[in-house]
Amino acid sequence: MLLSLQIYDIIVKEPKAQNLKRMGCRKMNVVGIWKIKAAAQWDAATMSLVEKNVEDILADTSIDDSDKKMLACKFVFKDDGFVYTAMPIPEDMPKEEIDEYIASGEGFLVDGLLGIERKEWKEEDGKVKFNTGTKGEVLGEAIDPWAEITENADGSIKFFTYTLVKDE
DSSP: OHHHHHHHIIIIISOHHHHHHHTTOOOOOOOEEEEEEEEEEEETTTTEEEEEEHHHHHHOTTSOHHHHHGGGOEEEEOTTSEEEEEEEOOTTOOHHHHHHHHHTTSOEEETTEEEEEEEEEEEETTEEEEEOOOOOEETTEEOOOEEEEEEOTTSOEEETTEEEEEOO
């Protein structure tokens, strides 16, 4: 009876969104632009991946500048079922160069950013997943290319080896 009263309090007395979150049923909304908050980096001392904040990675002189540039990427989740990896357009980049890049087929524009990659995403069985593009077999079993995007308690999401937050 006590459990029934607790469930009644959660479902009836608390606001609906709060009910769902408390019960672990809040629907994750990934649509929008996300930026990298943290990234997993290889730690040779522990022989494992360690998550580091972007600021710490940028300050680390042992990390290659080209790797640091990747941290400027944005991930644009659209209602069309695709997530676009994109970079901010450098302020000093001439329009002709942008047009050339797009005409080459290497990139595209998405929400005012230079798109460099596009992957499918979907909601399935209450989970948000993206197509990693991974193909092949392991021990005779086909690899499932769909990986789950999980939401952290702070509203950030785990996408590949990145922790992303909404870009306000």
